[in-house]
Amino acid sequence: MIKQLNAVVQAVEGQLGDPATDELDVATLAHRLATTEYHLRRMFSALAGMPLSEYARRRRMTAAAHDLLTGDDDLLTVAVRHGYGSVEAFTRAFRGVHGATPSVVRRDGGPLRAQGPIRFHLTVEGSTVMEARLTALPAFRVVGRAARVPLVHLGENPHIRDLVASVPPEEHARLKAMSEGEPAGILAVSTDLDPDRREGTELTYLHGVVTSRDPGDFDVIEVPALTWAVFRSSGPYPRALQETWAATATEWFPANPWLLVQGPEIVAVLERAEDFSTATTEIWLPVEPDRS
Known part of the structure; x- marks a missing residue:
């Protein structure tokens, strides 16, 4: 997987400053690297700390800033070189990365937020013992209370917190009684x-x-038959859960011949302290064999 991710980085670098290229064709690249687009994007995001699309945008705007500071081409020429059809679209993208317009950067020499090329390395430490198992399940149904919520990277997701808090105690009791x-x-x-x-x-x-x-009046998600990688953790909550989740990307998937596939991602709370200070949890991730 490390070799494949570095190949993605090289592909991004190969497109910088080439007006003949479109957005990175991740599906074709994944096929050439004998993996799947979904797994490639997920592993890149987990290990790089940013989506592949965001990394490509930052690298493109870093190269564009270099052109502005070292050349005399007009803004439209620079914009077209880096894949934008108008100065307006280029300016919006440039400001989104650097926090300043191209004309200001050319005049003042900054501010700049440069993104260097990422390099992925495999570090073998053996410090984390992962309790994992693989299991194939037939299709099943999950019932409860559901909502569409925005993804939040850092800290607690207030939308999810509010959803859970809105479930009355009697509904929690009904759900627990239905679990099987x-x-x-x-x-x-x-x-x-x-x-x-x-x-x-x-x-x-x-x-x-x-x-x-x-399910009565509960919301329903139908889950198809899938194979699951299941990771158990026990300890301080949510720290132990978060550390295990991170280790799935940094340690387990790079070392095992399995790929993530599209499907629900599930966290099961099996046991917990009354104040939720500690808990035993399982992370369920849908996978398929890596046949490369």
Whole structure:
């Protein structure tokens, strides 16, 4: 996977300053690298800390700033060289990265927020013991309370917090009584996620349980038959859960022949302290064998 991600970086670099190229064709690139577009985007986002599309935009605008400061071409020429058909569109993109317009940067020499080329390296530490298992499940139904919410990268998502807080105690009791099968426990289900995990994009979040019973007035997500990689963690909440989630990308997937596929991502709370200071949780991620 590390080699494939570095190939993506090289592809981005190869398109800089070439007006004949369009946006990076990630699907074709993934096929050439014997992986899937979904897995490639997800691993890039998880390891680089930003979506692939955002990284490509930052590199393009870093190269554009260099052209502005070292050449005499007019703004339209620079804009076209970096894939924009008008000065207005180029200016919006440039300001979005650097916080200043191209004309100001050319005049004052800045401010600039340069994005250097990323290099992925595999670091072998062995410091994290991951409790993981693989299981194939038939299709199942999750019922509970659902809402469309924006993706928030840092800190608590207030939209999800408000949804969970809006579920009355008697509904929680009904859900617990309906729970059966796996994944067990009260579930946090996220689906319809943007593959690049761009902040602000919407996803469907459901707070509920797996059941085959009549859902009544609860919201429903139908989950198809999939193979799942399941990662268990116990300890301080949410720190232990967050560390395990990060380790799936940095340690488990690079070392194991499995690819992420599109589908719901599920966190199951199996046990917890009364004040939620500690918890035992499971992360369920849909996967398929890497046959490359």
